[in-house]
Amino acid sequence: MRAIAVSEYGATPAPMNLPVPEPGPGEILVRVIAAGLNPLDWKIADGMLKDSVDAPFPLILGQDGAGVVDAVGEGVTRLRPGEQVYGSFRGVERGLGSYAEYTVARDDGPVAKMPAGMLYTQAAAVPTASATALAMVEEARVDTGQTVLVVGATGGVGQGVVQLASRAGAKVIATARDDMAGTMRRLGANETVDHSAGDLNRQVLAVHSDGIDAVLDMVGDTRATEHLAQLLRPGGTYITTTWSVHPDAMEAKGLRGINFEGESSAELLDRLSDLIDSGGLRVRVEREVPLEEAADALAENRAGGARGKTVLRI
Ligand SMILES: NC(=O)c1ccc[n+]([C@@H]2O[C@H](COP(=O)([O-])OP(=O)(O)OC[C@H]3O[C@@H](n4cnc5c(N)ncnc54)[C@H](OP(=O)(O)O)[C@@H]3O)[C@@H](O)[C@H]2O)c1
Known part of the structure; x- marks a missing residue:
């Protein structure tokens, strides 16, 4: 699958061809359609977690994403194949992330059904x-x-x-x-x-x-x-x-x-969905770029001047 990853901490994020992950027990495999960019993504690429997480390389970047459940592992009861989902897919300890065609999440993790009628590119901008x-x-x-x-x-x-x-x-x-x-x-x-x-x-x-x-x-x-x-x-x-x-x-x-240390959950995402559905919260997508342009988008976010969310189209 196509993915944006770093070969070591501090390396420039680059397009790579990597294996599709397998969903383990209690996990879902998601075909990612859009990934949301956060400052955390370049901070992790720089090595922010190097003393706390033993990450394998290449390390796929990104945590926020939206897509479709492609397959489910043993024991999954909440989400089903074909459902549109969005949430946080950070998997640094396994080298996985949302800047990829596929990623995994726990069925009981911070992933929820997408707000009705929302575009994947909008949903990917929401979670973090x-x-x-x-x-x-x-x-x-x-x-x-x-x-x-x-x-x-x-x-x-x-x-x-x-x-x-x-x-x-x-x-x-x-x-x-x-x-x-x-x-x-x-x-x-x-x-x-x-x-x-x-x-x-x-x-x-x-x-x-x-x-x-x-x-x-x-x-x-x-x-x-x-x-x-x-x-x-x-x-x-x-x-x-x-x-x-x-x-x-x-x-x-x-x-x-x-x-403040944020911790997302499916319940929090459901509350956000309700707020967005009722018009109580607008999420402005400033720009959408193809996955292959992730390195430039990350460098621009690091330089400052964000005016809303940047979303990568996978
Ligand atoms: N602890 C947590 O759980 C948690 C969760 C989410 C995010 N964060 C962190 O929170 C920070 C913000 O995240 P974000 O996603 O909102 O970033 P962002 O989308 O990149 O936005 C940063 C904004 O800050 C503005 N800014 C820069 N310098 C400023 C200054 N001196 N005074 C006022 N505004 C200034 C920038 O505009 P100009 O450049 O035009 O000034 C830009 O609009 C990041 O460091 C992120 O890692 C932490």
């Missing part, structure tokens, strides 16, 4: 980014009447966070360069601040001089986080996907600091 957004907004306890700053709002996770925080009743301030300010407002942001136009604290405090209730951050390093945390009112929450928070230091200042 939207599940992260939903779980983050809930863990931050975003609520009516709060004012929250979303940092990295224009990216895959951020666009979901803006919509779901707004839906939870909060006043949302979204970071956006000029070209994305209108899109952020259409997704539910009340205000935008431009992270390319000077200090964010100054821009936020110019409108909210008594501070804000929460920062949901998809970008910051420790230094940026400590600076932005100065915006929080007593009792405020700082949650980040980039593990830039020192929770104890935050607690000492009367704040709640959370390093």
Whole structure:
């Protein structure tokens, strides 16, 4: 089968011809039709998991995908051949991933039936980014009447966070360069601040001089986080996907600091399907590219400037 893989950590992802995996007991084999690109994919290619997972090489990249169940292993009861499914197919320990014509998942893993009427290319864009957004907004306890700053709002996770925080009743301030300010407002942001136009604290405090209730951050390093945390009112929450928070230091200042670690599940995907079906969440696919162009798409995502999700057509 055609796949995009690396021959070692740090190598350039390349098209390869690799064997179709066999579904073991409790597993499904999925014919992948579209794969969603996440920053995690190039981070894994770089070696992010090298000390925690003993991966075989070539290592196929990608975790998000959508396709059709092709075959099922012994003992599979939930999903059936022919069903349209989407979800997370990360299989680093077996060298498998979603950037391939076929991949496997556990029947009881983070894979669910696709939302009715959804295109494969849209479904593949959903799992990691939207599940992260939903779980983050809930863990931050975003609520009516709060004012929250979303940092990295224009990216895959951020666009979901803006919509779901707004839906939870909060006043949302979204970071956006000029070209994305209108899109952020259409997704539910009340205000935008431009992270390319000077200090964010100054821009936020110019409108909210008594501070804000929460920062949901998809970008910051420790230094940026400590600076932005100065915006929080007593009792405020700082949650980040980039593990830039020192929770104890935050607690000492009367704040709640959370390093978010996402864990997807079929139940979470079903909740996302319902939200998407009811119009409560939109997932913007910025562009679709053929599988063979994955290396360029990954390099572009690493360079920044995402304006929605990138999807690979298998
Ligand atoms: N911990 C977890 O469980 C978890 C789960 C999902 C994702 N993540 C991580 O979360 C991060 C975001 O993921 P993603 O999928 O949303 O990435 P993405 O789609 O690539 O988007 C990143 C966005 O951040 C914006 N940005 C960059 N620098 C910024 C700054 N200084 N201030 C404000 N915005 C800035 C970028 O726009 P410009 O370049 O135009 O500024 C871009 O729109 C990644 O590091 C990813 O690995 C972690």
